[in-house]
Amino acid sequence: MARLSLVIGNKNYSSWSMRAWILMTHFRIAFDEIQTWLYQPDTEASIKRYSPTGLVPCLIDGPLHIWDTLAIAEYLAEKFPNENLWPAARDARAIARSVTAEMHSGFGALRRSMPMNIRNRYPCKGRGDEVDRDIARLEAMWNDCRRRLGGGGDFLFGQFSIADAFYAPIVFRFNTYGVRPRDLAGTYMQAMLASPALQKLAREAASEGHALSVYDDRYPA
Numbered sequence: 001m002a003r004l005s006l007v008i009g010n011k012n013y014s015s016w017s018m019r020a021w022i023l024m025t026h027f028r029i030a031f032d033e034i035q036t037w038l039y040q041p042d043t044e045a046s047i048k049r050y051s052p053t054g055l056v057p058c059l060i061d062g063p064l065h066i067w068d069t070l071a072i073a074e075y076l077a078e079k080f081p082n083e084n085l086w087p088a089a090r091d092a093r094a095i096a097r098s099v100t101a102e103m104h105s106g107f108g109a110l111r112r113s114m115p116m117n118i119r120n121r122y123p124c125k126g127r128g129d130e131v132d133r134d135i136a137r138l139e140a141m142w143n144d145c146r147r148r149l150g151g152g153g154d155f156l157f158g159q160f161s162i163a164d165a166f167y168a169p170i171v172f173r174f175n176t177y178g179v180r181p182r183d184l185a186g187t188y189m190q191a192m193l194a195s196p197a198l199q200k201l202a203r204e205a206a207s208e209g210h211a212l213s214v215y216d217d218r219y220p221a
């Protein structure tokens, strides 16, 4: 079997790359990393060597190149069917796909106003009506998943699944911008931050030797 490779951007800033990286790391799916710093003059050309969109992540499995995070997650779920990357129960799986798709196409206000920056802290920055609506929806969703379907473990559907990998960047954003969701959503956030894959990413983001001033200078003191 060919070894998988994952093309990613900066670990500190690239929220889409992170979803695939967290998923593979959590499930101990071996891969080589091909890393490109984002927003440099040669970024698009170097990513386009692998990914036709010029965006990361891109998963490489022998001759097959798969771009877009959702397609990568579905491919891995099919390639490793015994790992239960989606919840095993059909109803939980349907809701897991719903919340994953909601993340994939939504929360634009929060994503624009609170760009992911794992190693920095900007408490109370980025808030506004639209962002607060996104936060309220996330809190309600996490509480609902945990209450109805999370009984078998600490994550949205009990055991860690693709849905959790998709919400990992929101967890890091909440941590950076001082957002504290209430009730089960709050304990979910803490369980995510304590999980080995997120801890590993946070360590590697902290020691990554590259900074993007476009994000780091966004909220001067």
Ligand SMILES: N[C@@H](CCC(=O)N[C@@H](CS)C(=O)NCC(=O)O)C(=O)O
Binding pocket: 009, 013, 014, 015, 016, 017, 038, 039, 043, 044, 054, 055, 056, 057, 067, 068, 069, 070
């Ligand atoms: N829908 C895509 C979005 C990918 C995306 O926007 N990736 C960003 C990094 S987080 C990127 O490659 N940006 C590079 C650029 O815009 O030049 C996915 O799910 O993979």
